Amino acid sequence: MTKTLAVNAGSSSLKWQLYEMPEEKVIAKGIFERIGLKDSIVTVKYNGNEDTKTLDVNDHNQAVNILLEDLKAFGIVQDFSEITGVGHRVVAGGELFKESTRVNAEVLAQIESLSVLAPLHNPANAAGIKAFLELLPDATAVAVFDTAFHTSMPEKAYRYPIPAKYYEEYNVRKYGAHGTSHMYVAGEAAKVLGKPLEELKLITAHIGNGVSLTAVDGGKSVDTSMGFTPLGGVMMGTRAGEMDPSVIPYLISETDLESAQDVIDMMNKKSGLSGVSEVSSDMRDIQAAKEEGNEKAKLAFDMFVDRIQKYIGQYLAVLNGADAIIFTAGVGENARHVRTAIIEGMSWFGMEIDQTKNVRGNFGVISTAESKVKVLVIPTDEELVIARDVERLKD
Ligand SMILES: Nc1ncnc2c1ncn2[C@@H]1O[C@H](COP(=O)(O)OP(=O)(O)O)[C@@H](O)[C@H]1O
Ligand SMILES: CC(=O)OP(=O)(O)O
Numbered sequence: 001m002t003k004t005l006a007v008n009a010g011s012s013s014l015k016w017q018l019y020e021m022p023e024e025k026v027i028a029k030g031i032f033e034r035i036g037l038k039d040s041i042v043t044v045k046y047n048g049n050e051d052t053k054t055l056d057v058n059d060h061n062q063a064v065n066i067l068l069e070d071l072k073a074f075g076i077v078q079d080f081s082e083i084t085g086v087g088h089r090v091v092a093g094g095e096l097f098k099e100s101t102r103v104n105a106e107v108l109a110q111i112e113s114l115s116v117l118a119p120l121h122n123p124a125n126a127a128g129i130k131a132f133l134e135l136l137p138d139a140t141a142v143a144v145f146d147t148a149f150h151t152s153m154p155e156k157a158y159r160y161p162i163p164a165k166y167y168e169e170y171n172v173r174k175y176g177a178h179g180t181s182h183m184y185v186a187g188e189a190a191k192v193l194g195k196p197l198e199e200l201k202l203i204t205a206h207i208g209n210g211v212s213l214t215a216v217d218g219g220k221s222v223d224t225s226m227g228f229t230p231l232g233g234v235m236m237g238t239r240a241g242e243m244d245p246s247v248i249p250y251l252i253s254e255t256d257l258e259s260a261q262d263v264i265d266m267m268n269k270k271s272g273l274s275g276v277s278e279v280s281s282d283m284r285d286i287q288a289a290k291e292e293g294n295e296k297a298k299l300a301f302d303m304f305v306d307r308i309q310k311y312i313g314q315y316l317a318v319l320n321g322a323d324a325i326i327f328t329a330g331v332g333e334n335a336r337h338v339r340t341a342i343i344e345g346m347s348w349f350g351m352e353i354d355q356t357k358n359v360r361g362n363f364g365v366i367s368t369a370e371s372k373v374k375v376l377v378i379p380t381d382e383e384l385v386i387a388r389d390v391e392r393l394k395d
């Protein structure tokens with residue numbers, strides 16, 4: 001029996017699952033939520049038990065240390081050497097990595113060098129890889145890239161309309177992210193719909209703290225909302241998404257923001273739901289504030305929904321129609337009010353939610369029988385894809 005650990009560091013979370021492979025049996029799993037915010041939630045599930053604690057987890061390094069302590073403290077592993085494979089989510093692979101790759105010191109350095117393409121993620125991903133390489137030097141270590149699934153995009157979709165030399169000499173293009181999730185939920189949706197993936201046109205909406213939408217044609221990504229970095233596309237928990245770049249020099253000249261980097265940091269870390277609401281980046285806090293009549297939280301919610309609807313509209317055009325829209329990730333899986341708001345405003349396209357099915361914990365089709373475009377909720381499982389790639393790439 002070999003134990004494989006899958007580590008998925010997101011911008012606000014760290015999710016992990018320990019598997020017995022190749023059986024794909026989950027031995028234990030856990031999640032750190034609200035990393036960097038007050039009252040982070042740390043959950044560990046093992047052997048039918050669930051342990052939840054609330055503490056302030058400031059960054060992903062601290063989360064990895066707590067994870068290692070917990071694996072021992074709960075008796076999930078007696079000795080770390082039981083873990084023979086570790087798979088890591090890495091957000092940006094750039095032009096260097098187009099598929100999952102075994103990690104050594106050189107690959108780790110390359111992942112760190114790609115941090116400009118995912119400043120909120122690659123440094124945390126690299127820190128996780130480093131911690132486990134030191135702890136388990138003999139385990140098979142694999143990096144699974146968010147960008148890999150999007151390498152099928154046609155050039156007309158991934159190029160930016162700026163002079164060609166910036167692509168040809170500097171690799172400035174759209175890379176996208178969340179690919180492992182978009183790929184997984186597209187495959188699961190095909191099973192639910194009972195049709196071959198090759199025959200389906202799907203719009204996958206990964207709505208977590210980071211948010212991206214993808215147009216999936218016959219199982220291949222043909223366009224996606226995130227860009228050169230995960231700042232692109234729709235509004236997110238702390239990220240602005242797309243906006244007119246002319247704002248950057250204007251803010252540098254008129255405010256205390258001193259450099260382009262200062263403005264980008266503001267757009268990455270202080271914008272989105274958090275910046276507009278002045279309440280929180282967390283959708284649960286936004287919902288609660290909205291219910292108490294907070295106008296800024298209501299505006300933030302409405303803007304969030306508006307941006308997602310516009311991308312669904314774009315991808316209906318890119319695909320020339322769609323068989324289904326799939327909601328996934330923290331918000332997409334749990335927040336039925338968000339799903340309702342998005343789909344209610346798009347009834348002209350022939351989408352209609354069945355509210356008796358739109359309840360938390362109910363997965364699969366949530367649209368009415370008449371709905372021309374089906375609406376699905378599919379829980380993502382990036383960790384399973386990661387564990388499978390470790391198994392595939394081990395000696
Ligand atoms: N029950 C819930 N209702 C509404 N939103 C939820 C719920 N549970 C989680 N979320 C939201 O999911 C988001 C985090 O999503 P997740 O996919 O875990 O993030 P990450 O991008 O860090 O991987 C947060 O905004 C959180 O509020
Ligand atoms: C790429 C990205 O935004 O990831 P996450 O949603 O996990 O922060």
Ligand SMILES: [Mg+2]
Pocket residue numbers: 010011208209329
């Ligand atoms: Mg995530």
